[in-house]
Amino acid sequence: ESVEITRFVGFFLLIISNILWVISGEITRFIIIDSHFKKPFFLFCFKTSFLSIYFIKYVCKPSTIENMRAREEIDKLSVEGFELMSDTEDEQYQRTKIRFSSIKEIRRLPLREAVEAQFARRSYERPIECCIHRPSPYNLVLIFLLGPMWILCSLTYQSSMMDTNVTSLNIFPATSSLFLLIFSICLPYCHSKVSPLMGAMVLLNLLGVSLIFQSESCPTPSSLLSTASALSYAVYLISLSKFTSIYGNVDLNFLLGSVGLTVGLISLFLLPLLDWIDIEPLLPLPTLNMSMQIVGSAFFGSLLADRLFMEGTRLTSSLSSSLSLSISIPFSFLADFLIRNQHPSFIQMMGVIPIIISFIGVSFVEGKREKSRDDVESLSLIENEDL
Template identity: 25%
Template sequence: MLSKTQKLILGIVILLLVDVIWVSSSELTKFLYENEKFDKPFFCTYFKTSMFAIYLVVIGLVTPWRESCERQNGSYSVMDQVADDENYYSTNPSLSDPTFIPIRSSGAISGTESDDSSIRSVRFSKLAEVREMSAHEATEALMARLSYAASIRIHRQKSHHKTAKTALLFCVLWFVANYFFQLSLELGETAMVTLLSSSSSLFTLVLAAFFPSAVGDKFTITKIIAVAMNMGGIVTVTISDIHDARFSRGALLALFSAFFYAAYLVFVKRKSDTEEKVDIPLFFGFVGLWNLLLMWPIFFILHFLKIEQFELPNQNQFAILFLNGLVGTVISEALWLWGCFLTSSLIGTIAMSLQIPLSIVFDVVLKRKPYSPMFYIGSIPIFLALMLVALLMRNDDSDPLMRLFKAIYRKLCRCRKPNIVRINDEEQQESLISSND
């Protein structure tokens, strides 16, 4: 089991790796749109999202093999008795209050026996005490009477059913966020779209404050300043590459994408609580399956409205689309969600903003495109904001800046107080005596 520090370090490394994958995926998508002339945002989003169903195929192949290995090398361990086990049923009664019903005997119902009998004999009550077990306790009792293999199968079916319902609730959020982002890239400036999509950190901060899933999602002054530093760095870096900052429809779609992305992350993490309570590959597998089954009618709507003509890709376009979907969507999204579970939802969205400096570095190295010093200046607060939030996670989400402001305020108030000269008792007595004389 990893410690808290190890989880934090592993989560940050995973998020940085995801940033590199996403920057490469964006360049590949741009190549597909411009060079291969396959400008189909909805088709690309539908195809990439449907590829999540690969996880279900992998799980279906791996699970039987893993069960056979566990049966061959199966071992049982003795569980330690918990101190509260003896008092569990006394503090948590599993039965309802008693009810008494008469017992039928030889077609007659009687609650008492005759007291006139002179013969002394043992008498039994004619009333039966009945207590009912709750539905949850009855299910647990039924599971306890089943064999080990049968109980494992039923538990897996219940887990798969719950994961499928969760994926159905949130697959629409994920699909809409990605489709709006792909569409905004087609309609607006790339740098401006990236800037506005990075505002998901602000949406995450607000949504996580209203719908917290962990201690790390509480609202603090330090986190507000960290997000402000992050946004300030994004603005500085993006302005160095923007020539026409007009607010177009693409920019508005980028804002919608940022909101849906933040809502998806916050609500999924709130639903699953921790990384031990959600099967990430199974979850994304059902996301791909639901999108594959539910989103295909939109093709006809877009084609009928002449928004996006339906057209199948050729061999080269399909190869690029498949590679981009496998690495840039299937693998990277699972890694990103895992990294967010290991850290926090705010760190995950702030790490997304690192795509801006990484994409510009990609252009400098491969495309030999020069950038102004504002780029390097703006990159500094982006990294500082990420490190600040990471340190807050490490220190149990304290609010050091709030404590600093309070200390400064108390110090200033103390300095403003008038100096009071205190006279000791002897001097006061001497002054009183001299005054009386």
Template identity: 25%
Template sequence: KSKFCLGLFLLLLVDLIWVASSEASRYLFKDIHYDKPYMSTYIKTSMFSIYLLGFVLYAPWRRQCIRCACDDYPGQYQLSESMYVPAKVPSASELDSSDGERKSKMKVKFNHLMEVKHLEVFLQLNLNHKIVLLIFCVGNVQLIFQMINLFSGKLTVPQVIRISFFFAVIFFIGNVAYQEALSVSEVSLVNVLSSTSGLFTLILAAVLPSGPADRFTISKLCAVLLSIGGMTMVGLGAENTDIQNLLSTDNAKLGVMWSLIGTFCYAVYLVSLKKSVGSDENIDVPMFFGFVGMFSFTLLWPGMVALHYTGVEKFELPDRTSILLVVVNGLVGTVLSELMWLWGCLLTSSLIATMSLSLTIPLSIFLDIVFRKVEFSWLFYMGVAPVFLAFLAVTYLCHKPESDPVKTVIYKLFSCVC
């Protein structure tokens, strides 16, 4: 329960960071006129590589690398800090009763505490797994470590690299698609279509469940549809327009396509990663993002060359102000926030993490009301309540996966009618 609450706190904190990040991106694209979606996404995604410094600064990561490269090396199996526990020593009365003839003038004084050390990774296991190790692996240190990896489910460095390689491409495509959608269509239309990520996540999580919280229920479907409806009213109310006007603008169909591609890729990325990893204890999230940044930097630069020579996006180095804004926005709005967001997802569920994204739109528009004195129609205010209500409903339903109140109400109504 405490981990679940921590995950919710991280997701809400990420919403605040992304609202500020979106304001910075708006300033970069609209005011400075550095409209390079692929280039800016490539820079920010490559900055994930900074997490690979953990192999230099963090000793457990170094031991994992050496352990994968070498079966045996000095210091491979590190002992924990000393622990002192009460020693179970037979009392004098027990000794006298068990052996009456054993009496001597010599006396032995025992310490009431004994020093205990164990392998650090041994702490990852629960009591049942520790008992199995002690029974079957006594005297075989290498076998002990293999069994620990099996029981704990902790991904090794090669496994993290393979997962990072696959998800780096999906993550990058989703981000580029979202930036392209913003560059060719209205923000309100992109936000409305992005809210459908909850529907994609709900369906994919039901197909690839990673736990009880991913079970498909009618109540979750109603909550997701409520969120989509609320986001539609928020988007239309913010622009003071209607859906026909949005779709009749130039490049509207292209914007719809990019929005749906980005939304679907994000849902696939989140659900598949949650399915592959399970919980936050099975993977070092910073290590994962570090390799994502490395693969993005080394493999995706040819895309800039192709876009430059096809004329889609001309290569242009940013000026000092633009590069400073991209770097700061990348460090805070991408490197830090994506780490916190994925961690929050692993602590809660993929659907809650997706639904939390919808909260950024009302928050960003609220800033426009407070600081820019922007006025919106009644449709906007009518749409805010369903968005927040849907997020609270999904949070409750994922925390209580066996609960399906809408289904219960439908059954009761059906039984009353019949």
């Protein structure tokens, strides 16, 4: 029951993150299209820099890195030796002879306690004042692999919002499940194994996306950037799944905080460079009203949605989080209807049905797979106890 509740919470977080992304996308589209503030790089740097708030939380309260290998390590102790002194009640009054052996018994401590005991027996040494901190492989992978992938996903998604609406924009990132399915089949070391039933759910999802795509007209530059965003999300989710299988759960405060700090430092040199080479002008700066809108978009899209998406991915799987990106399409229809009075067509409404069915179907398939895995583990434990 606890596993089912955990997965339900994960799917709920994925849905909430997509709703927040749609809200942030509508605010960003209003800034870019309606307010004529076509500066995607400035908006990306400003919004992503808000993630550095999580690094403050990481510094104030650093979380413990959960290493899978350390958790699976078993401390082995030497077996205690006992000597049978008396077998029957008649022999309990007999005198017992004590013999001393030339071989002594050595009981070994666990490795962690043995190292601490060895350091405790050493003489006092003056600590070195100048210490060199060596970053762990865990932090290096987060900074140089997962962090840049997350930046690429957000940058391509933000840049594709220049010439299209939110509904058309969300069609292409929804195809990331297809790339994820291809990677899961082709890569033998991929941690996310895909069953034929889950592959059928992905194809059903793509059927709904294709129906919606036929009725949408998306400009070529935006479509290329959106497709690059879908591919980036698939590579990012595969890398995240592999990282989790090796190092354990990801420290989200460190990951998102390092992304925010990196983008904040890069923007100090990138924005003047883009202004100098006439790609994106730095001036004029946004007005006070527009700045409040950018802060609201960053709050909903970066601080809340990105964190909830990562939490939902950790509680479910990479395929579930990839399929959840298509859930933003029906929410985009609702947002366009409420804000811009744009009614979805009949084909678009029919395309929403396979998307919702595939997302719900994957949740049930993964729940049954986890339950069967737990049953197999319990049966193996019972057989080992019988043996």
